[in-house]
Amino acid sequence: MKAVRYHTKRDIRVEDVAAPSDRLADDQVLIEPLVCGICGTDLHEYVAGPIVTPAQPHAYSGAVLPQILGHELSARVLDVGRAVTTVKAGDRVSIQPLISPRDDYYGRRGLYHLSEKMACVGLSWAWGGMGERAVVNAYNAIPVPDTVSDIQAAMIEPAAVALYAVDRGGIRSGSTVLVSGLGPIGALVLLAAKASGAALIVVSEPNPNRRALAKSLVPEAHVLDPRAEDVPAFLRVRTEEGVGVDVALECVGAEASLNICAAAVRRRGTVVQVGLHMRPAQIDAMQWALKDITVEATWCYPTTIWPRIAAMIGAGIFPVEKIVTAQIAPERVVADGFEALLDPSGRHMKILVDMKASA
Missing domain, CATH: 3.90.180.10 (Medium-chain alcohol dehydrogenases, catalytic domain)
Structure with a gap:
């Protein structure tokens, strides 16, 4: 074969x-x-x-x-x-x-x-x-049911990584959220945060093509270039009393992205580590302590999550196929x-x- x-x-x-x-x-x-x-x-x-x-x-x-x-x-x-x-x-x-x-x-x-x-x-x-x-x-x-296509069924595995991260962050209706890094997992995290009812979603992504995709996936999201805009300052203007977001999800595995998340989240907020870091990252541990930040680091997903994702896809609230850019x-x-x-x-x-x- x-x-x-x-x-x-x-x-x-x-x-x-x-x-x-x-x-x-x-x-x-x-x-x-x-x-x-x-x-x-x-x-x-x-x-x-x-x-x-x-x-x-x-x-x-x-x-x-x-x-x-x-x-x-x-x-x-x-x-x-x-x-x-x-x-x-x-x-x-x-x-x-x-x-x-x-x-x-x-x-x-x-x-x-x-x-x-x-x-x-x-x-x-x-x-x-x-x-x-x-x-x-x-x-x-x-x-999988007939409401899930072959393409969508293949996308359940990466979607499981994303939904697990959103679950670990405790994102629910009304949450304020930062998604830092819009690779495939970040894009699925964006869709999962939307499906979970987030009221304010901000995306931080330096690549212009990926920023455009983020806007097409969730038009109401605010999409920023962290090289040109101060992401934490942007969030201070748009969150209650300028405290920052409830949850920041680091989806690229980069030190700079992780530190943006720590700066952007409110006190007693949550930073979810989703991206895999290939080398140690230097952080301002005192900042994390002063803000009383909760850190949720994720690995893979609970294997029982498949039927839930299939149901979300079938209901049309988790359109995972939208991040597919080519079939070969x-x-x-x-x-x-x-x-x-x-x-x-x-x-x-x-x-x-x-x-x-x-x-």
Whole structure:
């Protein structure tokens, strides 16, 4: 079968590989991937990896490079193991890609995303969404209703990161919010904050193309260039008594962005760390103390969030498909996918690989 495989830094190939066996374990599901997103984690692997892709066999899954990529995907079920009752052949599913023990400290508490042994489809599992076939565990295959398209189903995974961040920030009807950094996750955080009822939303983003996208996603949002405007000063004018926002979400993983969030949030406000920092960030810890700031750092998402997001998408209040800027064939994944997303102009936001398309 055809598969997009990551070998090492700057080395991604479309190759013919053996398809998975039709002999499934009792709790496994054979799927046909339909649409798969390219994630920021995939980009990090491409530019600087291996990072989370396993050069040595993974402690839990046993997976080892080369790795079939793709952990943001929709699929169709082809077959199921004899103990599987949650899905059947023909079902459309969104893949919740996290794989971890059910019986370790975190698994016993339902916190599967925090397991120290966690693996992930498309990163540290034998199969990924950029192959013509894949095998996953039954708990990874979440059925989606007809109100959710294949594209939307593939977008549930990154949307889960965003909605979890909004949940951790306690955003609700009437909240005032700053979204700092409008990459794909920041754009989904913007949509999730809107869906959660935020009354004032401000976006801080230096890239003009992404500022334009933010305005198209949520027209009532205030969209600022932090290089040209004083974001905390702007918020002082627009919040009650000039105190700042209730919640600031750092979505890019940059020191400057984190410090804007700390300056912009009110006393007893909340800063949510969403973006992944690749190096230590220097902060003014005294400012954080004087303002009595709550810090919520997020990693992945609770795996139970899938049906909620599907319901929000189906109801039309979480239009995740709006951040998709291109769909490409697997054969074009490097030139029109990874390299396009690394273009400093930031013309693209989210690129999806259509596994049924040909170059």
